[in-house]
Amino acid sequence: MSFTFCPRCASPLAEREFAEDGGPMQRRACPDTACGFVQYENPTPAVGVLIEHEGSMVLFRGAGWPEGFFALVTGYLEKNEEPLKAVAREVKEETNLDVVETEIIGNYIFERKNEVMLCYFAKCVGEIRLSPELADYKRYAPHELRPWPRATGFAVADWMRSRGLEVEFIERPPIQVTPRTS
């Protein structure tokens, strides 16, 4: 949530420098010192899942994404939800697959959406049935994956390197930003 006006007293927020242990930080804050509201803009965590199914890697195209753009299954965590539970839940909800094995790939900053992506590799079984959020999917041999230079793409690249594969990034059109609904 990013505010222009103070959510406590409705004054217009102003940029101010704050001394922090790690050095000065610019933050938006309420000019009324009696109010004291500071906008921290802490990032939202989300999970990203690189799926292996029936011997191939599977990437998915979100509804409304440009043609040819395939990426990981992603989703937000529910309150108090373990990341691995969120991985299994999101994969089931979006693809109908069951996660049988997971491996953490790493955590990646997604600046445009102010998110931290907790990225996992997941071996999955079952039959793919896409939710309305997804338009299509595509199977790849591991060496055919071409990561994109953004959060979940860096996860794909690190997973490929962990398997000793050559990494070749591609540039892609920006994804249309869809407002967060949950």
Ligand SMILES: [Zn+2]
């Ligand atoms: Zn205020």
